[in-house]
Amino acid sequence: MNLQSVKQRFGIVGNSEALNNALNTATQVASTDLTVLVSGESGVGKEIFSQVLHQLSKRKHEQSIAVNCGAIPEGTIDSELFGHEKGAFTGAHDNRKGYFEAVNGGTIFLDEISEMPLGTQARLLRVLETGEFIKVGSSKVQKTDVRVIAASNKNLLNLIDKGKFREDLYYRLNTIQIKIPSLRHRSEDIHLLFRKFCVDFSEKYNTQPIQLESEAIETLKNYNWPGNIRQLKHIAQQVSVLAKKRILDKEDMESFIPKEETNQSALVQWQGESGEGQEQISEREILYRVLFDLKKDVFDLKKVVVELSKGNLQASSDYLSNNDTSNAWSKIEESQAPQKPQIIMDNPTKDIHGQFNNDGFNEAEIIEESLSIADKEKELIIKALQKHNGRRKDAAEDLGISERTLYRKIKDYELDL
Numbered sequence: 001m002n003l004q005s006v007k008q009r010f011g012i013v014g015n016s017e018a019l020n021n022a023l024n025t026a027t028q029v030a031s032t033d034l035t036v037l038v039s040g041e042s043g044v045g046k047e048i049f050s051q052v053l054h055q056l057s058k059r060k061h062e063q064s065i066a067v068n069c070g071a072i073p074e075g076t077i078d079s080e081l082f083g084h085e086k087g088a089f090t091g092a093h094d095n096r097k098g099y100f101e102a103v104n105g106g107t108i109f110l111d112e113i114s115e116m117p118l119g120t121q122a123r124l125l126r127v128l129e130t131g132e133f134i135k136v137g138s139s140k141v142q143k144t145d146v147r148v149i150a151a152s153n154k155n156l157l158n159l160i161d162k163g164k165f166r167e168d169l170y171y172r173l174n175t176i177q178i179k180i181p182s183l184r185h186r187s188e189d190i191h192l193l194f195r196k197f198c199v200d201f202s203e204k205y206n207t208q209p210i211q212l213e214s215e216a217i218e219t220l221k222n223y224n225w226p227g228n229i230r231q232l233k234h235i236a237q238q239v240s241v242l243a244k245k246r247i248l249d250k251e252d253m254e255s256f257i258p259k260e261e262t263n264q265s266a267l268v269q270w271q272g273e274s275g276e277g278q279e280q281i282s283e284r285e286i287l288y289r290v291l292f293d294l295k296k297d298v299f300d301l302k303k304v305v306v307e308l309s310k311g312n313l314q315a316s317s318d319y320l321s322n323n324d325t326s327n328a329w330s331k332i333e334e335s336q337a338p339q340k341p342q343i344i345m346d347n348p349t350k351d352i353h354g355q356f357n358n359d360g361f362n363e364a365e366i367i368e369e370s371l372s373i374a375d376k377e378k379e380l381i382i383k384a385l386q387k388h389n390g391r392r393k394d395a396a397e398d399l400g401i402s403e404r405t406l407y408r409k410i411k412d413y414e415l416d417l
Helices: 003-010 017-029 046-055 077-082 118-130 156-161 167-173 187-205 214-222 228-242 250-254 263-271 283-309 313-322 327-335 373-387 392-399 403-412
Strands: 036-039 064-068 107-111 132-134 141-143 147-152 176-179
Touching: 003 017, 003 046, 017 046, 017 176, 036 046, 046 064, 046 107, 046 147, 077 118, 118 132, 118 147, 118 167, 156 167, 187 214, 187 228, 214 250, 373 392, 373 403, 392 403
Parallel strands: 036 147, 036 176, 064 107, 107 147
Antiparallel strands: 132 141
8 A cells, every 4th residue: 555545544644754754664564463662742643653553454353452551540550451350459340351352363552651660561571572461360371462552752761761661671662663753843744734624623613614824824834833733733623613714814823823832842942853752851850950949049048147147238238139049939839849948046145156256146057958859759749638638630730740650659658648
């Protein structure tokens, strides 16, 4: 089947060289049983490539299933994938087939494979190498014949370095790798995709299709599109429903495109335009930066207090005017870090060595709070859970992490909440 036929069959729009290379690779390996790793940023259409690989394979008449590894809690993912026996755990009232048993002979698409727990990764590796698995609560070895297609929007090599992903599993999955380009690296395809989406929505909502003037098209192409094709589709839907005109100029188009770049867009620029699905900054790395800046600001405040204690009001005033220490507290509030470190004074008539000062002021003893990242992270989690009365979903949203990540951290810190 030629490339154009594949695009028409699966609704793939675009003519960029990077996209064509990815499709060529997919069509060449589809007829084999090789394990494939599909990499690319969120929203580029990785699941469509899994459909191409399945529908063009000899397994096309068998079942295919897509599993989002990041959406399944760590405690139940083994049961979901491999099944369980009755009574294996609380709530296991019946025997249950897992996906690898139910889809025997077909294809499993494991999306967000980077979110899979390490224990489950070991079991998956055994399935890939021997075709064998054991249900939760059972001792019987079962066989399955399933083709695995995995996808990740994170750099798995970076996760291997951090001990969060198995190196042997990576190389077993990475028999063939298909890299899907981000939308900002397919600028020639942006207008084609937008026009296609607008036509689809005009049919759905029974309206005239949206058309763009040349400057409006350039506005589309110049935007960074951090959400890739998914974001472009949402913009096309908004325009189709809300636009008062059917032919839009530059100003009309700009009114629908976000004025401020999202965190993800800023992240892409910070990482560089590699287009290879760089790993996003973790909440721990963000906390490192905040605490580093905070420590510097606390050090500055120490100098000010010491000068004040010596009665050198002019020097401390000059120091404050030349050093902005106020933003330390705003950084704490923005990151939901613990409260300001307290400055505790000794006896007002003695210095820290128990001696009187000539000025009548005492030297200040600064007692710093711990700057351990683990302690701060643990404290933030406790505060968030207390704030939301133990509702972990709300606490996870407040902390800016996934609910599954929160469950794991509660387990790691052995929090009894």
